[in-house]
Amino acid sequence: MKRKSIFIQFAILAISLLVASGCEKKLDELAENQTYTSGTDYTKTSDMIKPLIGIYVKLSATEWENYPLISVRGDDVNAGGLGDQQDFSETDKFKYNKDYWMYNSVWQNHYIKITNSNSAIEQILKYKEFASNKALADQYIAEVKVLRGYWLLQLSRIWGAIPIPMDPDPTTLYVAPLSTKDEVMQHISDQIDEALPFLVDLRPNERTDIPGGVTKHTALAVKALVNLELKNYQKVADATGEIIKSSKFTLEPDFYNLFKIKGKLNNENLLEMQYSDLGSGTGDNYSYLYAFFGPEGWTPKVAGAGGGWGFFEPSIKYIKFMLNRGEVTRLQTSVLFTDRGIAEIKKDPAYLNLPSWISKTTPSGDVLNDYARAMFASGKHYLPSELLTPGRTDYGTNQNMICIRYAEVLLMYAEALTQNASGSAGSADDAVNAVRNRAGLSSISGVTNAQVMDEKFAELAMEWGTRFYDMVRLGKTEELSYEGRSFATDKTFLPYPQAQVDLLPILKQN
């Protein structure tokens, strides 16, 4: 009896230990709730578009701080937002702080987009092996290359010499050499040349597979932008000329509404970041954080519409420049006024009598109240409250943000021609006047380079720091030394973010 029970006990013990060790293979189970890249079925080539879509998402779903840092340093705009983000305001005044979080963040954001692009190219290549339409794979890769180039352009314009990530694995940056700004620009230009043969000859809004996607013309525009940086004006004239000659693009006659809902997938746009509330007052909303630009205090025409943070204030210098030119359409579109701002302009006796249309009420009936952080707000980042989808209240939501538009292409063409490049898409006068006429100004003839640059100032203010990069390129430091600022060429580039210097010793040498 006793022996039997001990036998039973040992049997239980043995079984327990056996079962336990049988559990060992459970340790090799994969983690749950993940999509494993290794599990991707590359033979399902209908999915080949997905990595490309991912990169377009990276374009639109952009972090809010990128645009402010890229765009703030010109004489067209001031930081605004007084009392908040002090180092942003200091940056506007060319006092740089390498430890400021925004520098590091913008650096990281762009490098992430670039390594994601490298990764997407690798993914598309894997689909290409099985794809029946291999040209389509080449086209997708070409599109990624253009966007990758656009982001590299932004990075190098801010920081000058940078390491170029060539691999999907960002740790390869540890061994990447530092490329000078010219080398970066040349690299982008070369990449675009590689891409061009595979891209579709359409206007982005003509694309049905990805509305607003990159086309041959987008690539040419980016190529023009980088060659402008290289002062390679002939290449600028060639690239922009090709876009103009395609006759695919037109200037939106209604300049004011180009920066509103009407501007979405407009015939003027070559590249844009897209947002949508899907036409519904509730539910999913894909939005940019326009509140950054919005007035801090306002009485919207449609009650309940939210205001903003009061950053990104058009400069008085710009306003006076526009008033001097007798501009109405473009000034009214670009600047929202407050009473305090109007009073500030009038402090200059030369501007005591302002045109009657200058008022705290926008053309769309929203009223700006005085607020401490800024005197003006950017009109190009303003969506009238009456254009909000009912039910939505976030400032500016559902509005797209245009990255490159045809007016800039025309003006780059004119700029190149006035820098002694030859063009086959008409004269510099033609290009400049097209832009002027749309803005309600009369034609001029025999345009000089200075006139083109003024035209760019008037047309492209508050857009992507174009003014700042133009003035830096032309060495016009006196233009940037305004309203108490003092710019010198050694202030062209921001210092590398300290966190990146700590990681990449190569950045220390500079």
Add this chain to the structure above:
Amino acid sequence: MKKSLPLKQVIPWAKALLLLLVLSLLETSVFGQGRTITGIVSDAQTNETLPGASVLIKGTTKGVSTGIDGKFTTTLAASENTLVVSFIGYETKEVIVGAENNLTIQLTAMRTTLDAVVVVGYGTTKVKDLTSAITTVKSADLVKTPSSQPMQGLQGKVAGLQVVANGGPGNSSTVRIRGIGYFPGVSNESPLYVVDGMFFDNIDFLNPSDITSISVLKDASALAIFGVKAASGVVLIETKSGNYDQKTEVSYEGYGGYQYAQNVVKMANAEQFTTMALESGSAADKTSIDMAMQRYGRSRVNPNVPNINTDWYNEILRPALIQNHSFNVGGGGSKAKYSIGANYFSQEGILDMKNEYQRFNLRAKVDIKATNWLTIGGNVVLSDATKYSEQAGAWNQAYFAVPILPVYDPLNTAAAPIDFANAKDIGYRDSQNPFPALTYNTDRMRINKTLANFYMEFNLIPKALTFKSSYNHSYTSLEQRVINLPYDIGQGVANLTSDVTKAFSTYSDHIWDNVLTYTKQIEKHNFTVMAGTSYRDDGYQMVRAQGEDFPTDPEQSWYITQSGTIPVAGVGDGGYRQYGLSYFGRIAYNFDNKYLLYATYRADGSSKYQEKWGYFPTLGAGWVLTEEDFLKNNSTVSFLKLRGSWGKLGNNYVQATTGALTSDVVKWPFGGVVYNGTISNSTLSSLKWELTEETNIGVTARFFKERLTADLDYFIRITKNAVIPVSVPGTRDVIIKNAGEIKNSGFELSLSWADQVTDKLSYSIGGNISTLKNEVVDLYGQPYIDGGSAEFRQRSIVGEPLMAFFGREVIGVYQNQSEIDADSVAIINGLVPGDLKYKDQNGDGIIDDDDRVVLGSYFPSLTYGINLGLTYGNFDLSVNMYGQNGNKVLNRKRGEVIWTPGLNMDADLAENRWHGEGTSDFYPSSAGLRKGWNQKMSDFFVEDGSFFRIQNVQVGYRINGKKLFGGNFPETKISFTADRPLTLFKYHGFSPEVANGIDSQTYPVPSTYTVGLNVKF
């Protein structure tokens, strides 16, 4: 056939009956008028007489104590026949007085606290055999603290244990044992809780009255047997169980009372605020003051101040109810023992909204000796709780909200359904008023936890070899419902549509343990050998969905399916399934109770990491000096043991990694149509076990017949391969790598003294003190890792504590223009009098971010507790105190001024601001507060977090032996408790007790006053 009682059982009954009969006869004849009894009390072993022993007549409060010769004299009334004799250090004895009038009573020395059984992993041992640092706290000490959280009762009672209350009802406390040995953010800092063998991350589901004892395991020698998760320490919890051959004991314990906010921050009032606003030089702020005067009128006391003076903290605070009722029944026969219980706890929050916690627990435990070789048992704890969480944002909103704004504003016609005031109406950027969020938002969590286990213990060789197999399952279901009801307070501050989010999660964790234990004594050699396996299976599932625009009335309509819109982005799910397998063993050896050796080994396998197996050995040794001839039977030193241990521990709270390339699915609209895409990730994390190595040296000592006990420990704990975030250049990607090294070290000392002065009066006094030094040793070659936010930087620097506050050092305030003119820094930066003066740390004549230094750490370097106990007759008093030193708190509420100038501030800042030469050398001027220069992270925002607190005061009165309706009145105790009635500190906030050192919306810890009743029969 009629059954008759066996003779064996009849005899005792007969004897008792006879005795009673004799006694009752005696009562009438002999003791009619009472009788005088004399006696002598002595030690049963040595026959030494015991002076000062208490001799009490049972059922009364009458008593005497023995004289210097151990003798006593007392008088018994007719109805009295039993003496209760007690003496400190001896077991209490009841003596039934027979015919003899002169008694000799011998007391047996108590099996000392050194013989007390301590629970260790997968077994038990005696205190005197320990080579490691373990502190056990009994239930009686836990239940003194009125709290939903059992760990709260341990605050200040265990050296090396930091408990930080998280004030909201039902929120679990932050618990740290000997600092933290991992990088914050990559791991869970809580220790491992082992409740009757089951592993938990927290024990917020247990009622303190469910618990018999809590043991805190501190050093590697004790912890390593739990290898897998032991690196942050282990807390062993035993729920109540019955005893064999114990009569049924029914008890009720309950208390009820109120909680009040304490140390409420005094805010600037309307007049102070107005002064600050006008001094700021900001036109916008002046405008707001004017608008407030226009809207609400002018104060009749000071016509330049608006006629509103809202004390926002006063508005959002309320006294709150707390109550607890628990019933426990326990007992056992020769073959089975049992314990069952039920308890109800409810607590309101002191925040004036639907903020409360209720919990109903049921519990049953049974152990059955099925045969002489098999014991079977099981245990179920069922906990059903509902928690309405606080809107934590209210705590800082009430700080910022300007005092010139009322709660309600009848002029605010845009507001609906309630006319809450909106600060935008008087020109401020935000609405400020915390009440819309408090009124229209609720966050309800239903928490159901079940812990169940079943075990079979086979006695293979009697008293030598046992095999125990136990299966534990814990199942948790969390059901969260977040409701945002629609409201509008004008100026775009509105939630136009109702919004419901529901999240359902379940955790299902299983542990199957098999343990073989062998005990053997060969002459003076004592062995205990244990070997076992443990298999774990942890599963988690979560589903979440959201609905907008549902009918808001009645509450029964608050469902996603009743909603007009169900956003796709609101739908999500998640889950994991993780497996673990372990093999472990232990050898405990002692020679003649003099030399102790202890070793354990554990091999842990986990599916969580790429390197599957980790190995965790430990060694401990002890030397009991009082067993040596030169100290044996020493009159002063009753017990002295030196002990040391070393071991390795694992930490698997570190998040799992995929160890493979993964892709994210992303969605975005192009041309207004949503497309799906993928973004593939090219950085790869691969992890192995985090390994902690700990060395502990300690002394356990008892003096003066154990009246004085002392425990001293010194430890060094080094976490090697600490998982740290390693930044990938050029990306925001941070991969986690086993590449850091973190060191914690410190001293822990506990002392206690207990004595019985007279038969009625006894007292005890105890204290503990611990030091902690936390230091980063290596960060994979990175000089530092940044944490916190950019504006309020925290940095982990090699050689400094983890996540130290990092910023500039204020050395004063510029007092006048000549001081400015003489300072190039002031000139370059355009400073004016009233601006802060920073220390130029690197001496380059420029003040910039290179002048930042470590401003302190949120870890206290010193914590201490003091416990006092006093018993006099039926009264008892206990007082616990707790304090900490050396920790810093980031006053993030003051820091808010960085983003939004013009908001309110505390009265101290308003009163002591710089406003003219000599007015302040630390606070900037009102204008200065809004200036970027003064808003840099500095020790202006980082304050001393030291505090001292009277933790708990309890007065009890015991009613014993009273008659009621002719029957015995049950043993009853009435008590009054003041929990945390007083806290002293310098910090400018509600409480410096902030788990992560950042005080932005810390729930204040209330003072609680309760009346309690315990009844036992």
